Amino acid sequence: MAQSAAVEFRIDRRSGVATYLQIVQQTKQALRLGLLEPGDRLPTAREVVEATAINPNTVLKAYRELEREGLVEARRGLGTFVTRALGGAAAADDAPLRAELADWAGRARAAGLERDDVSALFTAVLDKTFEGDHTG
Amino acid sequence: MTGAAIEAVGLGMTYRSRGGNRVLHDCSFRLPAGRVCALVGPNGAGKSTLLAIAAGFLRPAEGTVRVLGLTPPDARARMAFVAQDKPLYPQLTVTETLWAGAELNPASWDQATAERITEPLPGGAKVRTLSGGQRTRLALALALGKRPELLLLDEPMADLDPLARHQLMGALMAESAEHGTTIVMSSHILTELEGACDYLLLVDGGRIRLGGETDDLIAAHTLLTGPVGDLAPHTVVESRTTGRQLTALVRREGPVDASAGWETAEPSLEELLLAHLRSPDAPPLLTPSADTRTREAVSAA
Numbered sequence: 001m002a003q004s005a006a007v008e009f010r011i012d013r014r015s016g017v018a019t020y021l022q023i024v025q026q027t028k029q030a031l032r033l034g035l036l037e038p039g040d041r042l043p044t045a046r047e048v049v050e051a052t053a054i055n056p057n058t059v060l061k062a063y064r065e066l067e068r069e070g071l072v073e074a075r076r077g078l079g080t081f082v083t084r085a086l087g088g089a090a091a092a093d094d095a096p097l098r099a100e101l102a103d104w105a106g107r108a109r110a111a112g113l114e115r116d117d118v119s120a121l122f123t124a125v126l127d128k129t130f131e132g133d134h135t136g
Numbered sequence: 137m138t139g140a141a142i143e144a145v146g147l148g149m150t151y152r153s154r155g156g157n158r159v160l161h162d163c164s165f166r167l168p169a170g171r172v173c174a175l176v177g178p179n180g181a182g183k184s185t186l187l188a189i190a191a192g193f194l195r196p197a198e199g200t201v202r203v204l205g206l207t208p209p210d211a212r213a214r215m216a217f218v219a220q221d222k223p224l225y226p227q228l229t230v231t232e233t234l235w236a237g238a239e240l241n242p243a244s245w246d247q248a249t250a251e252r253i254t255e256p257l258p259g260g261a262k263v264r265t266l267s268g269g270q271r272t273r274l275a276l277a278l279a280l281g282k283r284p285e286l287l288l289l290d291e292p293m294a295d296l297d298p299l300a301r302h303q304l305m306g307a308l309m310a311e312s313a314e315h316g317t318t319i320v321m322s323s324h325i326l327t328e329l330e331g332a333c334d335y336l337l338l339v340d341g342g343r344i345r346l347g348g349e350t351d352d353l354i355a356a357h358t359l360l361t362g363p364v365g366d367l368a369p370h371t372v373v374e375s376r377t378t379g380r381q382l383t384a385l386v387r388r389e390g391p392v393d394a395s396a397g398w399e400t401a402e403p404s405l406e407e408l409l410l411a412h413l414r415s416p417d418a419p420p421l422l423t424p425s426a427d428t429r430t431r432e433a434v435s436a437a
Contacts, residue, residue, distance in 0.1 A: 013331055049309035053302050055172055055334045056313035 005043035006036055006082075011052045019054055023062035031071065031086035042072060042080040141204060141286050141318035142167040142190050145428050148198030149185050149342075159185045161342040163199070164428045167320065167335065169285075172312050174329040174350075175322040177339035178413060183322040184220060186339060187288050190320075191217035204285055213243070215286040216279035220294075222271045226264035230257045230274060237278045250281030253307060268295035276304055280311055287311075287319045293328050305332055326406055337426075338409060345412055348423025350405060356421065357408055360384045362398035373418040374411040385411040387421060 007030045009023050017025070030036040043051075045059040063080050066072045073083045108118045147163040159182045167173055175183050188194040189201055192208030203211040224233060234254065238245040254277045257270055266274065272295055279287055287308070293301045309332060311317050320337075323329050336353055338346035346353055357373065364382045367375065370392070375384035385403055386392075392400055403411070412418055424430045 011331070013327075019331060044313075046310050046313040049313050050306045053305035053309055054331045056309060057334045058331075059313075 005047060006030075006040040008043060008051060009048055011054055020058045020062040020065065023048075023059060024065050027062075027066055027071070028086055031082065031084075034085070036082050038082050038085060040082045041078075042066075042082070044079055139169050139205060140166045140202070141169040141171070142201065142320070143428060144186075144190075144199065144201045146199035147186070147189065147196045147201060149182070149189070149194070149196055158342055160189075160196070163339070163343045165337060165344045165347045165422060165426050166428050167318065167337070168425050169204075169318050170312075170316045171335040172309070172319045172333045173321070173335035173337060174326070174333035175320055175337050175339065176324065176326055176329070176409060179324060181339045182342050183339050184290050187217065187290050187320065187322060188219070191215065191288050193217070193219075211286070213241075214284060215288060216282045216284040217288040218275045218279050218290065218292055220290040222268075222275040224263045224271060224275060224278075227262060229260050229262050230254055230266075231259040233263060233274055233278065234281065237281050241282045244283040246281050246283045249283070249311075250277040253277035253280060253304070269297060269300055272296055273300065273304065276307075280307065283315070285317060287317055289319065289321045291322055293321075293323065293325075301328065308332070326409060330405055335426075336405075338412060340413060341416060343420065344422065344426075345418070345420045346408070346422075347426035348421070349425065352423050353421065354402060354405060354408060356387055356423075357403050358386055358388050358392060359401045359403045359407065360386060360392065360398040361401075362396065365396045365398070371419060374415045 007027070009026050011019055011022055013019075015022065027036065027042065036042075042063065045056045045063075048054070048059045049056050063072065063074065067074060067080075071082065071084050071086065072080050074080045105118060108121070113121070143166045145164050147160050148158070149160040150158050159180075163182070163186070175186065177183050185194065189196050190203055190208060192203075192212055201208060204214055205211075225236070228236065234247065234250050237250060238247060254274060257266070257273060263271065263274065272292065276289075276292065279289070289308075293305065296304065305328075308319055308321075312319055321329055321333065334350055336346060336348065336350045337344055358370075360367070361381065361383050364377055364380060367384055367386055369389040370386035371389065373385045373387060375382060375386075377383075382398075385407065392398065
C-alpha cells in the first residue's frame with residue numbers, strides 16, 4: 001500500500017440515493033473528469049469507512065458493482081484499481097468542450113441569469129438532447 | 137467469517153424490582169458473525185437487558201444464549217461490553233486506564249488502537265474529571281484495545297458531540313472492515329445507526345419483532361397508497377384509510393396486484409420501524425440468517 005488513494009467519497013445521508021450508489025456515481029464522475037485514471041487505486045474499505053462512518057459492506061457492494069461494469073479490478077491483497085477511463089478526456093479541465101461550456105456559462109451570467117436559471121436551462125437542453133436514451 | 141456471534145433461544149427475564157415486570161419473553165434470534173447490528177426499540181423494550189445477558193453480566197431466568205459458540209462467561213475474553221453508564225475507575229488517569237486495559241487483556245491488547253481513540257484526551261487527567269463524552273471515548277478505547285471478536289455497545293453515542301460521534305463511528309467501522317469484528321449497538325435514535333449497520337434487531341415487548349439483514353427486511357415490505365381495496369394475500373403491518381385513500385405498509389406475499397391502482401414504494405428503515413412500533417400485533421419477521429429455527433441457513437449466509 002505504498003501508493004495513496006486518488007479520491008475520497010462524500011456521503012450525503014439525506015440525498016435519498018442509496019449509499020453504495022453514491023460511491024458508484026462519484027467514482028464514475030471522477031473517471032469522467034479525469035480525476036481517476038487507469039492504474040489508480042481506489043481507497044480501501046477501511047479508509048472509506050473510517051472517513052465516512054458507513055458500513056464496510058456498503059463499500060464492498062459499490063466496488064463489486066464497479067467491477068461488474070468493468071471499470072475497476074480487485075487485486076488480492078493490493079486493493080481495487082481503475083482499469084478503464086470513462087467518457088474519454090472530453091470532460092478534463094483543459095478539454096475544448098469544457099472551455100466552450102465555461103464560456104457559455106460566463107455569458108449566461110453576464111446576461112443576468114442566476115445559478116438556478118442556468119442549471120434549469122442546461123438540464124432542459126440536456127434532457128432534450130438525450131431524449132429517449134437510457135440513463136445509466 | 138461463518139457461524140453465529142450470538143444465538144439466543146427462548147430468553148426470558150423478569151425484574152422483581154420492576155413489580156415483576158417481564159422484560160424479555162421467549163426472545164430468540166441469531167446474529168451471524170461479522171455483522172454490524174443495530175439493536176433498536178422503545179425505552180424499556182429490553183435492549184440493555186439483552187446486551188447484559190449476552191455479556192454474561194445477567195443470567196437469564198429462562199432460555200439459553202451462546203456467544204461465539206460458548207456460554208457468555210467462557211466467551212468473556214473474546215468480547216467487549218461497554219455498558220450505558222461507562223463504568224471506569226474514577227481515581228485512575230487516562231494513561232493508567234489504558235495501562236490497566238493492557239494488564240487485564242495481555243493476550244490481545246492493541247495499545248496503538250486504544251491510543252488512536254484517546255488521542256484528544258489529556259493523558260494525565262483523572263477519569264473523575266472527564267466529561268461524559270470523554271469517558272465514553274475512554275471506554276470505547278478500552279473496548280477496542282482489547283481487540284474483541286464481538287463488541288457489545290449499549291447506547292454508545294448518546295453523550296458524544298457530532299464530530300466525536302462521526303469519528304468514533306468511523307473507528308468502529310474501520311475495526312469491523314479490518315478484523316471482521318461483530319458489533320452490536322443499541323440506540324433509540326435510529327438515524328445515528330442507519331448507514332453504519334447492515335443488520336437489525338428490533339426489540340419490542342420483550343421479544344424480537346424484526347431481525348435480519350437491513351436491506352432484506354426493507355425489501356420484504358412495500359408502502360402502498362391508493363384506493364381502498366383488499367390487501368390480501370399480503371400481511372398488513374399497518375394501514376390507514378383517509379376518505380377514499382388507503383395508505384398501508386405490507387409484507388408482500390407474491391407480487392402486488394397492479395390492477396388495484398396502488399402506488400408502491402419501498403419504505404425507509406424509519407418508516408418500517410415506526411409502522412411496527414405503532415402496530416404491536418403485526419407478526420414478527422426474522423430472515424433465515426436471524427431465525428434460530430433455520431440452522432442450515434447460516435453457512436450459506
